[in-house]
Amino acid sequence: xxxxxxxxxxxxxxxxxxxxxxxxxxxxxxxxxxxxxxxxxxxxxxxxxxxxxxxxxxxxxxxxxxxxxxxxxxxxxxxxxxxxxxxxxxxxxxxxxxxxxxxxxxxxxxxxxxxxxxxxxxxxxxxxxxxxxxxxxxxxxxxxxxxxxxxxxxxxxxxxxxxxxxxxxxxxxxxxxxxxxxxxxxxxxxxxxxxxxxxxxxxxxxxxxxxxxxxxxxxxxxxxxxxxxxxxxxxxxxxxxxxxxxxxxxxxx
Amino acid sequence: xxxxxxxxxxxxxxxxxxxxxxxxxxxxxxxxxxxxxxxxxxxxxxxxxxxxxxxxxxxxxxxxxxxxxxxxxxxxxxxxxxxxxxxxxxxxxxxxxxxxxxxxxxxxxxxxxxxxxxxxxxxxxxxxxxxxxxxxxxxxxxxxxxxxxxxxxxxxxxxxxxxxxxxxxxxxxxxxxxxxxxxxxxxxxxxxxxxxxxxxxxxxxxxxxxxxxxxxxxxxxxxxxxxxxxxxxxxxxxxxxxxxxxxxxxxxx
Numbered sequence: 001x002x003x004x005x006x007x008x009x010x011x012x013x014x015x016x017x018x019x020x021x022x023x024x025x026x027x028x029x030x031x032x033x034x035x036x037x038x039x040x041x042x043x044x045x046x047x048x049x050x051x052x053x054x055x056x057x058x059x060x061x062x063x064x065x066x067x068x069x070x071x072x073x074x075x076x077x078x079x080x081x082x083x084x085x086x087x088x089x090x091x092x093x094x095x096x097x098x099x100x101x102x103x104x105x106x107x108x109x110x111x112x113x114x115x116x117x118x119x120x121x122x123x124x125x126x127x128x129x130x131x132x133x134x135x136x137x138x139x140x141x142x143x144x145x146x147x148x149x150x151x152x153x154x155x156x157x158x159x160x161x162x163x164x165x166x167x168x169x170x171x172x173x174x175x176x177x178x179x180x181x182x183x184x185x186x187x188x189x190x191x192x193x194x195x196x197x198x199x200x201x202x203x204x205x206x207x208x209x210x211x212x213x214x215x216x217x218x219x220x221x222x223x224x225x226x227x228x229x230x231x232x233x234x235x236x237x238x239x240x241x242x243x244x245x246x247x248x249x250x251x252x253x
Numbered sequence: 254x255x256x257x258x259x260x261x262x263x264x265x266x267x268x269x270x271x272x273x274x275x276x277x278x279x280x281x282x283x284x285x286x287x288x289x290x291x292x293x294x295x296x297x298x299x300x301x302x303x304x305x306x307x308x309x310x311x312x313x314x315x316x317x318x319x320x321x322x323x324x325x326x327x328x329x330x331x332x333x334x335x336x337x338x339x340x341x342x343x344x345x346x347x348x349x350x351x352x353x354x355x356x357x358x359x360x361x362x363x364x365x366x367x368x369x370x371x372x373x374x375x376x377x378x379x380x381x382x383x384x385x386x387x388x389x390x391x392x393x394x395x396x397x398x399x400x401x402x403x404x405x406x407x408x409x410x411x412x413x414x415x416x417x418x419x420x421x422x423x424x425x426x427x428x429x430x431x432x433x434x435x436x437x438x439x440x441x442x443x444x445x446x447x448x449x450x451x452x453x454x455x456x457x458x459x460x461x462x463x464x465x466x467x468x469x470x471x472x473x474x475x476x477x478x479x480x481x482x483x484x485x486x487x488x489x490x491x492x493x494x495x496x497x498x499x500x501x502x503x504x505x506x
Contacts, residue, residue: 090382129343133386142502249395
């Protein structure tokens with residue numbers, strides 16, 4: 001009997017944003033492994049054993065999934081959003097590299113999904129319409145100096161910038177520092193967007209500027225987008241403006 | 254009767270990568286507007302009128318969709334991948350801004366989807382496991398000097414770099430120039446991945462290094478990923494290596 005491991009992104013909250021491939025993997029699995037919060041989004045059913053663990057325990061979760069698959073089980077490891085973007089996929093391959101050589105024969109598939117910045121951008125209009133970058137603001141796994149350097153270079157490159165994990169209960173100061181760095185390289189009227197709990201009933205979207213953006217508006221469920229120097233708002237009556245970044249950077253020929 | 258416009262990403266080729274939300278929009282639409290190549294991926298059915306046009310005609314397509322929705326029709330504008338990433342969404346909001354004020358009352362929804370770099374990354378392992386950027390290498394809509402500047406800054410930031418549209422029949426020289434810029438800032442053993450026609454029968458994946466990457470391997474259907482300085486390969490017997498970028502940048506405490 002041959003097992004397999006599928007590393008699966010559940011997408012951002014809204015079940016209608018899941019791909020058919022992910023739904024099939026969840027239907028075929030015997031085991032599902034993941035952080036409690038994401039596991040709660042996988043419906044219970046007979047024949048499916050659930051292995052929940054705390055956040056921050058990624059390598060242990062990855063090893064658990066690999067061990068089960070190695071013993072012949074059909075295993076799904078779940079992430080929120082896309083598993084390849086600050087999710088479980090990198091942890092699985094790290095565990096694979098550090099683990100017994102026999103693990104390298106396990107049938108592993110990573111199933112792509114909608115990542116948070118794509119869902120947030122869709123709600124807001126088309127802010128990612130030109131070159132962009134994604135920066136994880138957490139310094140749990142990298143020195144803060146690296147984050148600062150990347151922010152400064154990204155601003156100079158005039159990328160639209162997506163900030164993942166801008167704040168948590170333990171990290172309240174960093175978003176303010178990040179915005180200060182961006183203010184050195186971008187004008188204060190640059191468009192800044194706070195997208196909170198996208199796809200959930202408590203979804204909240206806020207369109208503001210770099211000059212007035214307040215770090216207190218962000219929490220663990222927030223993704224922030226910072227426009228480039230051409231990002232624009234299209235005003236509407238009695239509705240939030242649409243935000244888009246034009247495809248064209250130079251004047252038309 | 255009130256119409257609507259949904260701007261829809263069909264994802265990268267593989268129908269199983271579509272979201273349920275996108276499938277529903279395609280089922281409910283009366284009109285579908287898009288570039289011929291993407292339109293061919295929408296099944297014919299009675300009650301659905303198809304409006305195909307050539308590539309490069311984005312604003313005209315966007316206006317067509319908005320006009321139909323304004324007259325009360327249910328309209329889907331399709332893109333490949335995610336419509337917000339170098340796709341039709343930005344063109345729709347540009348047309349909206351330039352068009353009659355009444356268009357701003359049209360009910361518009363952008364439906365997020367799996368973009369090419371997420372699908373390519375999933376096939377290769379987890380190369381986007383740390384901060385990354387996406388650069389459209391085409392200079393049809395921006396000066397080549399901007400592309401060069403962004404490449405140099407992205408390399409200095411040690412982003413994993415996704416290169417969209419690395420080559421076309423009309424643009425054969427630029428990928429070589431781009432790789433030269435990256436070689437000035439990255440070591441020659443940096444991992445470079447060519448992902449061609451991901452999700453199609455003719456899918457082709459190649460894992461190489463910055464020193465040996467050959468621009469001739471890329472065409473219009475190729476997406477290129479360039480690892481950061483920590484991106485690693487996990488060797489397997491009789492199989493392509495897995496590629497991943499570790500989540501951790503600093504040595505463990």
